[in-house]
Amino acid sequence: MSRFGGRVHEYPAVSIDRFDHDNLLARAYFLSHCHKDHMKGLRAPALRRRVESSLKVKLYCSPVTKELLLTNWKYKFWENHIVALEVETPTQISLVDETTGEKEDVEVTLLPAGHCPGSVMFLFEGENGTVLYTGDFRLAKGEAARMELLHSGTRVKDIQSVYLDTTFCDPKFYHIPSREECLKGILELVRSWISLTRNHVVWLNCKAAYGYEYLFINLSEELGVKVHMNKLDMFRNMPEILYHITTDQHTQIHACRNPRDDDCFRWNRLPCGMTCQNGTPVHLIVIKPSTMWFGERIKKTNVIVRTGESTYRACFSFHSSYSEIKDFLSYIQPVNVYPNVPPVGGTEEKVMQLLKPLCRSYRRNPEPRYKPLGTLKRACKRDLSDTDEDDLFDSELTAARPKISKQQREESRPSSPARSENTGGNNDESTESYRTTATYTSLKEPDATSTSNFSGVTSNQQESSSDVPRWDTFFKCDRLEETSDIEDNFPSSADAGGSQSLFSDSDGVSDSTHISSQNSSQSTHISEQGSQGWDSQMDTVLITTQERNALDMSRGGSRTVAVSQDTTKYTPLDNSLCKPLSQNRSCVHVACDLKSKDTEKDADASTTCVGDGVVEGSDNSRTTDLEPRRDSQSSSDFEIPLTPDAEVPQPEKLRCLYKKLAAGENIVCEKRVS
DNA sequence: GCGATCAGGT
């Protein structure tokens, strides 16, 4: 819930995402996306009167946001006052005071925010400095570095203030599985269910909000089954979405809604009322997209959790995780940062403590100011072999959308029919931010896996350790994520087994069973850490009794029936989102639903291993699975020894290391092999 | 009757 008041200090003449109270007097309005909590006052009588009696009052937003907004008749009065700005197209705007005639010019640029269709961030540039308002955003690690318009030449712009989506700005939300991971998990679950029979139907229990469209599009494209929705009119000018959704109930994937949803699936009834196809009752499972998060040291991420006989939760987040926020902010390195959202459990002060260290102004004595070292990361083709399964775990590699020119994008289109991208009319950008590619950019910054800049390090600690060279004294850099990634990339048991765990059972579900599938090296993996009850690590997707019956697979005492589905059968239509998927020879193991005490035990074990308090400063030693985690903020400047026995670098060594890095020499970092 | 706000629900 956005608590942003609508004004930025530098340009108080504009109101953004708030339209009530004193925002009524703004010279111009900006709407970052079409979610109600960012539209407060937008159709209030007072503002409506002003709009209707003025020719000058304008609302600036993306073309898709304009389209979605005007679908609702309650906002029709804005129609002649909305200016749709193309994304990534700097536009000069004159802010004129209607009463005094005072004028102020500001250049505004819309940047894709990856939150929902049409969602953007606003970059304001003018006399009072450069200001970035993020609205709500979900950007994968490294995406800021690929946004050309955040750069001037090859360097990141000098940004005075960032008004930041801090929804998940808390270390306990350290990691949220990437869009691609989540999509893949949902895709495989839906696929495994609806391919059983024509009567196997999935209901996606989505909220009444924009943001799930790319999920629908991808499911439809991969499975050839359109998604049922209550209404489609808001997408009437977005053929790329429209094509994949339908009002025809006779489809196997539903995202329809009904006020009395809960009664609906009580027994095989969909919100739209459908109960059977061709006279045969449907077999229904419910997938509820929810945010799942993991602490810093999670090694594997299950994105599907079974919560009941035929109910599942699937990881889905509209907002950036803590590590993504940190990556974003530490790349931008503004002078100031202001949270748009007070953190869930915490206070604004607490969030500021986390964010301030990522800002330039954090330095007490304003040293000669080094501009952020971050340089625009150009696209760099990477040879992705089919065996490179790590990619799936590394959001930086798979989720990163290299900044490529519009022309390049156009060129790539013929061979890549748009999937999660709207190409209809002027709404090209609507889901553009969801596009990912299999390319990644070379890291021009030294890959300082031996250093990190912890946001949890206090000012005092930093000042006092003056004899220890600190990377961030000279360079903008936040390597915690990278190192964490490396950790994440260590081949896990699942990797060794040649398949990835996408699913897990929720503990506390008594009648579901985990059956360790796959090969002998692939034993049950218990999360060493998670923050929720549902992240016990299972390598098997469990399908219900219903399904077993449907499959007629009851085979006496046979505990496991594995139905392998080769995901390499995907025929990606482009090399963006699908590529990572098609590379992974992931198997979905469908196990019969048998009771097992072991499962509950496993789940219990998992929860006892949960470390809720993810700390900023982390331990120097690598914890192994099931080893109690040692949370420590000591020696927090030095994260990530590459081996369990690695030591904290000594100052001399560190200085030497910095020198090398500063000189542009490569520091070789090897991934642990076993 | 409408809107704003709050509580409670998913």
Added chain:
DNA sequence: CACACCTGATCGC
């Protein structure tokens, strides 16, 4: 957990 809503009750105009 929390999101982004929705509904319903209450209050003020």
